[in-house]
Amino acid sequence: MIQLKDIVKIYPMGKRELKVLQGINLTIDKGEMVAIMGPSGSGKSTLLNMIGLLDRPTSGSYILDGREVSKLNSGELSGVRAQKIGFIFQSFNLIPYLSALSNVELGQKYASKVDSRAAKEALAVVGLTDRMNHRPTELSGGEQQRVAVARALAKNPPIILADEPTGNLDSHSSKDIMSILTSLHKEQNITLVMITHDPNIAHYCQRIVHIEDGLIVQEETK
Ligand SMILES: Nc1ncnc2c1ncn2[C@@H]1O[C@H](COP(=O)(O)OP(=O)(O)OP(=O)(O)O)[C@@H](O)[C@H]1O
């Protein structure tokens, strides 16, 4: 379970301060599928990076599965992150000179869970068994994002965080990615938190959280 209490993030900008998150209170239960929406610059990625332990709040409390993680040092943070969090980014973030399979295995390496069979299984889940030895340049955008999903999946994390996972994809590939993520969430009870600008994509989620200027302004639950 993810519990954020009064999360504030301030970036020092010379003499001024930029208060990007202004007191976020959000609880996400295990197995929920949540969309975060809001205007550009409203703090969505900052919030997701915080949830994913890529960043620490300036103040506030973050309890992840019963443990206060907001004050861990960076070594401890990467340990928790490696065990619990799979990330999917808008720009795929694949290593260009490695095959699809090696990219997936690299994701496992950070979590010390290298397991070639699990990596191949993850590529099978996203329908890329026959593209396993292709490099990113030899894959379509939709296929590259499926590799990124497989990479997040292959270490078997309880939580997957996705920052505009369909932002660079056409509507057909977007639907593919969303149906893969939806079935993962349903079959493996993975907690899924994703940012999107697209209401059609957000509606795959049971819960939509709207953010403006670093604050939650509205929540919808289906
Ligand atoms: N490292 C940083 N230092 C200073 N300001 C930052 C930093 N990272 C982000 N910001 C600022 O924080 C605000 C929120 O950024 P964030 O990336 O969270 O927005 P977003 O809601 O994800 O926007 P988008 O939809 O465009 O991706 C922006 O105004 C941005 O300029």
Ligand SMILES: [Mg+2]
């Ligand atoms: Mg963003």
